[in-house]
Amino acid sequence: MQRRLILAAIFTLLLFFNSHVFAQENYEIRHINFVGNDSIDDDLLLDAMVMHPLSYIEKTFSKKEPALYNREMLETDLERLTRYYQREGFIDVSIELAAIKQNDQKKKVDLRFRIEQGMPFTIDSISISQTASSTAVNIDSVFRSVKAKLQLQPNSRFSDDALISDLNLLKNAFSGNGYAYTTADYQLSLNKDAQKVSIHYLINTGPLCHFGPTQLDGNKHTDDKFIRKQLLFSEGDIYSTSRIDESRQKLYKLQLFSILSIQPELTQQHDTPVPVKIYIKEAPRLSSKYGAGYGTEDKFRAFAELTYKGFPGDASRLKMQLKHSALRPYQVSLNWIQPQFLYPRLSLTVNPFISRNNEPGYKIQDMGLNVKLANELSDQLSAQTNYYLERVKTYDAEVDSLGSSTNDIPYQKSGFIFSVFYDSSEPKFSPTHGLNITLACKLNGYAFGGDYNYSRIWTDIRHYRKMGTLVLASRLRVGGIHSGDADHFIPVEDRFFAGGSNSIRGWQYSELGPLRDNGKPLGGSSVLEGAVELRIPLAWKLSVVSFLDFGNVWVDEFQYQLNELAYAGGGGLRFDTPIGPIRFDVGVPLWNEKRSAAFFISVGQAF
Template sequence: MVLLFTLIAWTAVAQENYEIRKIKFEGNDTIPEETLLEGMILHPTNYFEKKFGQKEPSLYSSELIQTDIERLTKLYQRMGFLDAQVKMLEPEIDDKKEKVELTFKINEGEAFRIDSITYSIGGSGVDFNADSVLSLLREQLYLTKGKRFVDDELGSDVSTIKNEFKNYGYAYARADYKITPKPKERLADIEYIVQPGPKSYFGATSIDGNKHVSEKYIRKQLQYKEGDEYNSSLLDDTRKDMYKLQLFSILSFQPQTTKDQTPNIPVKIYVDEAPRFTSKFGVGYGTEDKIRAFTNLTYKGLWGGARRVNLQLKHSALTPYEINFSYIQPQLFSSDVSLTLNPFFSRIKEPGYDIRDMGLNVKFSQEFTDDLSGYVSYYFEKVKNYEIDSTYLTSGETDIPYNKSGILLSTLFDNSDPKFSPTKGLNISLAYKLNGYIFGGDFNYSRVWTDIRNYQDLDKLVLATRLMIGAIHSGDSDKFIPVEDRFYAGGSNSIRGWQRSELGPLRDDGTPRGGSSAIQASVELRIPLVWKLSVVSFMDFGNVWEQELHYRLNDLAWATGGGIRLETPIGPIRFDVGVPVWNEKRSAEFFLSVGQAF
């Protein structure tokens, strides 16, 4: 018996300081593995993370394992599983490599759920309809009847209740809660207790830290004035709108409440101005645009306000030169409307055309909400077509140079996040272009298209989908559409079984002609590997048709493939291989680029 005890103790000591290769969980039906690992001290480390990510491995420690068992138990309790039990099973030990795999077995038990929610408002002098406010609050709260009790959501709901009262003039509002558990039924009642305090009003506002931006201009941005009923949301809205001006790197709004709860609340604003002149430079390489480079220069605070000017220079194989100058006037009619004047000059060499384009855009933009924006733009362009072999061009394409004049209307809904490489959310754009007719120019046509992108977080995976549909209608007898406004398909951001623009109508010499009708769609599964590496598997399909409003589903071209991504601060570096499906004449295509395909 003593010998057996000695052997068990020796085994436990022998695996101390072994490297933890893997951590597994059993019985975690409710809480995902990622969340559990984030709550632990110990963490698994593989070869790539150690080699390329410089990540130090965790070493086996009986003391730390016991600490992690306690942490996991408390995590489950905060999630409403008050009777949860966690234990570690026998570890899998590799003495030769001095590595160990851990398995934690979890018995979640039955979660506590919310049975009822009530409110108690203390004090006197509340001069608004508390019932209507509480009714609105119920729509904002995480915890509702029947939901599982979660500590963090309770804390968030308490803050929401307190802040809502502060939006109705009660700067000193406090909120607390009382929980009444019902162990037998696995239920809990919540009572929120609110102390509004005295009615409050905005006092004087002081401003500090500004150097170039005048105090007068800053005061024009304030959405409140001294003597107004206190409303904390007005401070938040003012700060948000001022950040949009791009004049400030730090904005701090500090209501000066007092212990004796004086009704007049002075506000102290501290600002740290952003650099007035900024410059960005970059170079890169891609299989389509080859070597590319850009320069971006911006000057802010022009003529003492929020006006700014921007100069952008670009070069690549697809765009040998592009010069864009922009004058931006924020807050033209209101805080969410801006004006942009944009003269430009560029040379564009696509597989289907070679043009020089110069002109002017006059754009009015508006942000309707944080996720919804739109703009209307008038444009005038003078285009010269450099196609050398006009034998293969239509009669319209030989009419060079030519003028374009019209309007472009666009709206965008985008709640996808994060922006460079979304893992969740929706991105929907809809645009309409009307060229010629009452606006003049050499051709009359309209162009409409929509692009819908959806991102779903599937635990560790991301399912990304995209659908683009477009149509062009010509009002001229020859049905000519300028080559740069036609639809094209194929390439690194399109149907990846074809090179750029080569899917769809072709001229006699094999160059892309483009078309007036288009469908493009993609389904992509993004799978993280290790460190900053991930892989994708995709299916693309679509085509372009020369005729107007002509979509033949039997003509859809299909491609499948995969790729690898390396996350960087400017977006993922992407390598994709696309293989045409049901097309024996074509071989695989390879693409190297920056940024997700969509």
């Protein structure tokens, strides 16, 4: 009897073990999780696998087939995961399938992998030398100039991808200093006891090279001389890959070409000088864009844009824009843009316009002229100076605490706007990391003309931080207006307003802040608002956010009453598209029992 009980217990354990280590072939994989992967995110490990679970949304809206479990693929994925870890420096990693949860009714399985990473190999030292066939060059000087940019530094974790990246960085450093035929290799010395690796780079520079003749091909409308004027190299100069790259970027920014290739014609015989071949395909001279959409605030909106390139010169372009929405029934804008005005990083834009604005707090017709000089100081920093001359006609104007104006009588504005922009945030439409700062000052009237004298300054700071798969976004906006007139009148369209899909989301558009006697927004001379938003990816193109917004608007200039800040909390959905996410937000005013939730549909992140 006892023997039978022991055999039964062993048989039961075997069945239990089998259910955790093996699953029914061709069951759909519903979920995969990992235990012990302290250094590498789940998403990266899933990307390395063949068996990849699909969410319900992916199966519903995409054409992807769900992954099916089989033992052969399991062995393949165990090997792929092991190799991935080893490429990341974890040579002694151990990975096994720890458990399987099987649903026979739905024919689905969940897999759990147990990972024992072990200690990673770290960098002990980095050195460099030339091969015997190299040209005599101060290799240490070039190495010092790029050493801080190397991904693999002493005491950092070894990675195959980082090693290849550093190898290319070193190669480009030498080819950028005249050695077009540079080759780079490496030697690794492992100390298994200490889990250390030393890297020694071997550089063969080849001969010192110069640029040869440049051949152009493909340009029909753009003059050869104009294109050659953009190049940062000429025949006889010391060869430099950085000059080629900068010339390519300079030509692309002209927006004249749909295809642009600048290729040095290197040979196996290491010939010098090095000829350069430029092939271009010009963009259509006349192009158009059209679009329509819907948002909670501007309702139905539509736009049309026509652009003519090369008017009247090679790099200039003429752009006409037509826009319509509930907030802006019509806007007609003509832009003449001249890149490389006076010098390469300066552009000139001349912009006559007319528009009708139906805002919650005012109704105006605005027509005038803007002349803008934009200076690109670096890839991330730029500055603008904008002169404007406007004629504004107000409708439904009233006497208010910021001065008085008379219905239908136009007034004139004239002045300058000075702006500085810093932007290291990426990617463009939905940043996940980086910083975006705007500082601006508007001077109206005074010595520049216009019917009113006032100055308006504001700043907008946005920060994005990636935390694993999550993104923490924050924003702060502060502004103030000072009037130089006795009646302290500030044109209503230049006042600060708050509330809406891109502001404090517990209030509708421009609804937060001082109000007129009739309940319409008055606007103010001071604004302070901020937001913190956590962006959480779900699956496929869907994500959710959770946010806290705060802020207010005050009538008095440069007066910020922190005890009067309004707060709103809420959440929303995002669906990614090529032009930015479509979003639905719900904002609830906090500590305000008189107000209900506000709902918003819009395109693009709130900030």
